[in-house]
Amino acid sequence: MLPDRPGRIAGEPARTIWLPGGKRHGTALRPTRRLHLVRRQGERAYGGAIFRSTAHSERLKRSAELLDFEIPYSVAEIDAAKHQVLERNAQKDAYVRPVAWRGSEMMGVSAQHNKIHLAIATWEWPSYFDPVQRLKGLRLDLAQYRRPDPATIPAKAKAAGLYMICTISKHQAERKGYADAMMLDWRGLVAECTGANILFIQDGRIHTPTPDCFLDGITRQTVIELARRRGIEVIERKISPDELSKFSECFITGTAAEVTPVAEIADWRFKPGSITKQLMEDYTAEVQPRAAAA
DSSP states (O other), X not given: OOOOEEEOOTTOSOEEEBOTTOSOOSOTTOGGGSSSOEEEOOEEEETTEETTHHHHHHHHHHHHHHTTXXXXXXXXXXXXXXXXXXXXTTOSSEEEEEEEEEXXXXXXXXXXXOOEEEEEEEEOOOOSSOHHHHHHOEEEEEOSSOBOOTTTSOTTSOBGXXXXXXXXXXXXXXXXXXXXXEXXXXXXXXXXXXXXXXXXXXXXXXXXXXXXXXXOOHHHHHHHHHHHHTTOOEEEEOOOGGGGGGOSEEEEEETTTEEEEEEEETTEEOOOOHHHHHHHHHXXXXXXXXXXXX
């Protein structure tokens, strides 16, 4: 049986946190304060089943390799541990957060001999955005910072350090009254939001930026598959901000955001329409049967 420790998350009641071989407890979500590389994952459970759990665990392992360390547990072991934490916490609909990080044996930039830790935490998180805003369509700001050139960062890894400019951008947007911000890339092309991928609709076709400097999200992949099942053409390409006025609909995708319509981005306006609403329904239907089968 995998070891576990009791912990506390953001002032919430105690939760079971899996800390394989760890000596600490109650600090599983704090490794982002460390100098050394941190790899995190965000997943959702519906009805007690984690949607696409194995795909998330595979990305966790793959991202760790891109950050030059190896998580000493198999994908199957990580999948089992996540399910165990959900059961221990008696949660059916929850957010699941595995975190992998280097220990503190070496405190300089070099950390080749540091022990690799893995923790898993879960908590109830009904909606990432305000439900009223979500139904009307989100208002997005245009972020100050841009997604960097992939020649300068491990862009395909889901690493805590890569979210620093996302946190700053989201804070700035919220202070202005927006729900989130859309980020451009280093070339000035449309990239993504601070924690979600972005897609646009024009003349019945979906257009979305090519994920060459940001994550090709698992929810994004799922929604693209759902759209193609319905015969909706999906075009992945470079998108300039100058094109935004030509799109009629816009929505974002992510584990936390799920499928959420967008009403405006800075000075550009969109109206949630039939395709966005259909994909919202299809995504909800896609995640629920897996829970029933668990």
